[in-house]
Amino acid sequence: MDRRTVLKGLAGAGGLALTGVSAPAIAQGASARTLRFVPQANLANFDPIWGTQYVVRNAAALVWDTLYGIDSSLQPQRQMVESEQVSDDGTTWTFKLRPGLKFHDGEPVLSKDVVASLTRWAVRDPMGLMIKALQQELTAVDDRTFKWVLKQPFPKMLYALGKNNSPCAFIMPERIAQTDPFKQIGDYVGSGPMKFAKAEWVPGAKAVFEKFADYAPRQEKSSWLAGGKQMLVDRIEWIVMPDAATAAAALQNGEIDWWENPIADLVPVLKKNKNISVDIGDPLGNIGSFRMNFLYPPFNDVRARRAVLMAMSQEDYMRAIVGDDNSLWKPLPGFFTPDTPLYSEAGGEILKGKRDLDAAKKLLAESGYSGQPVTCLVAQDQPITKAQGDVTADLLKKLGMNVDFVATDWGTVGSRRALKTPPGQGGWNMFHTWHAGADCTNPAPYTAIRANGDKAWFGWPTSAGTEKEVTSWFEAKNLDEEKAAIGRLNKAAMDDVVYAPTGFFLSYTAWRKNVSGIAKGPLPFFWGVSKSA
């Protein structure tokens, strides 16, 4: 008997039994002012610059505020900043902070804190590094004003300061922000709407946040990381639950209020329970992918990469990840997040229509492939990568490839994929992963689309056409120019097969019906969320 089957069956039975109104369990009784939340993963560390995992960013968004915040239309809006000015030549940005901003220790937020925070952030963030490369000076003019002087314009400045992908440009007190960006902070003082209760933190089990009484929210309606972050609960408890069935049972039993990402298998059970709401959590979803190593045969030849694309079925990949729920996935003949302004299918024909295995085999043979092993790394401890890896193994075998299927864990994939040695000497030919759709809305946060060879992400793709259009997008002056650049970029990346997109998929979030105000977005937003008894 397999653990997942047992889990599904029992949770299912539990769900059916609980379609009626549940009486409170003995253990229940938490205050309506406390929201109990099960995050997607363990909050193992708490420095959003040092550790860039999404779960760290999500928690950090409660504790640290940002100068700007991206809204649901993917536009940066002022957050801690009251106003900004940019010089006519686009090289000098002058920012003024909102009055009355305070850190959790009671100290005011000053320009020097911002300068130190941005300095630390810029060392670890790809966009920060781009700004740093152009930087002449970053200085505090007075307590509320700071200035960033560049050698040449950087039109995406506000986006960089407000973006939601890790690491976000969180503002910390100067004394904390002066920590080496490669060393972890131990003092979690921010100016965000919640304070971190360090004394109650049990890494791997529980993290607690308490309302910051002196937080001064903006007056606008909240929208993702922008607008007024009004906290309607006093305390938020993050309870780490590694077992999905336990989280489902705890949600049904009223022991938790909100489960960030229930697994697809258990969603039908939760949907049947009338005390629970289930909905798509992040409309920007995820993009599944596998990457091929450009450095070694067979995938150093574009024909071999194209052969794989010609033969692969995105539906096979998506069904392996999300099951039979058609509302959770869609084909993706491109690289950018569907339903966002820059989405493009230019050049995506190779992924559309009937799969042509014979033509793919012919193309593979033309590439010179002669049966050498293809080392395929697959992390078995991540359901998404495991599902994709199984489909790929089958695909490669159908193509007549000799698959060296390396079933391992994510920790091993994480380090082995960085090796540039030949596949037979510890290196690799393919590995599987996925990207948050929020990181694939444009090239700025989208490391996986870069194709600048040695400097590119794992697989080290080289595609001059792709890189040229990345630059065009950064230089674009309006949305039309951006769209045109992205269309060309998508085509170039597809032609050169920078990586193989396996499809676009969504996931659910679930909460008790006495909780309201949960917004769809790329991370769980707690502002505006309330709970009745």
Next chain:
Amino acid sequence: MLSYILRRIVSTLPVMAIVALFVFSLLYIAPGDPAVVIAGDQASPEDVERIRQSLGLDRPFLIQFGGWVWRILHGDLGTSIFTNLPVSTMIGQRLGPTLSLMTVTLLLTIVVAVPLGVVAAWKAGSLIDRVIMGFAVFGFSLPVFVVGYMLAYVFALELEWLPVQGYTPLAQGFWPWLENLILPAVALGCVYIALIARITRATMLEVLQQDYIRTARAKGLGQGGILFVHALKNAAVPIVTVIGIGIALLIGGAVVTESVFAIPGLGRLTIDAILRRDYPVIQGIVLLFSFVYVLVNLMIDVIYTLVDPRIRY
């Protein structure tokens, strides 16, 4: 006896040192790199290398191992790579739930399994015996997580008597502490109840055929006195041995149980640390577990002398 105990404790030190070297070597050669996990997907190879340097992971094996041993000798288990907290603090946070779970499981096991084994032996061949042994086979065969889910379904979701998950420290009251532990202890204890009941039955059957039992019966001693005073005491050595082995095995079982019932114990900490390659935490826990194994063995040896005066060291 005291000198024996002292000798045994001293003899644990080289065992622990060998275990430490073994674990440290295994981790050193195992694939995976915490710096990669920390740096995240956006990081450049240079970023990863800087993190490796800041964590001291770029140093040669002997220097890393030597530094670790030196710190251990000074009572410092090191600092977690990920949480930046002292390993001793992290273990301290997790020790309570695991000890509680193991204590309740052990008590439950002894209280249930030994009488069941005795009764089965007493009624050997009867329906009662077959029922008890049938349950034992059942308990022995089911994985902990299956029992766990079944218990959670019945007692938490259906009957709503007990919580599904979590842990409340004893300081917050006996019942809040116990109610979180009942289901996991039963789930974890099933295998051990089955094992100890079967061993008790087998040992008791052997003892019940001894001459002195016949003599006791002939003297008119009651059935309870025969079973629990004469027979059980003489059957105790193998039972104690199995209970001791069971304590060691409980540590392994706790890993699954703590995950199923979301108990923040050492089992979960171990799994998390292994998946993240948090070397200092793994090393600290392994040292602790090694010490527990050695201590349990020592305790069993001492208990032997109490239940069987013929055993002397």
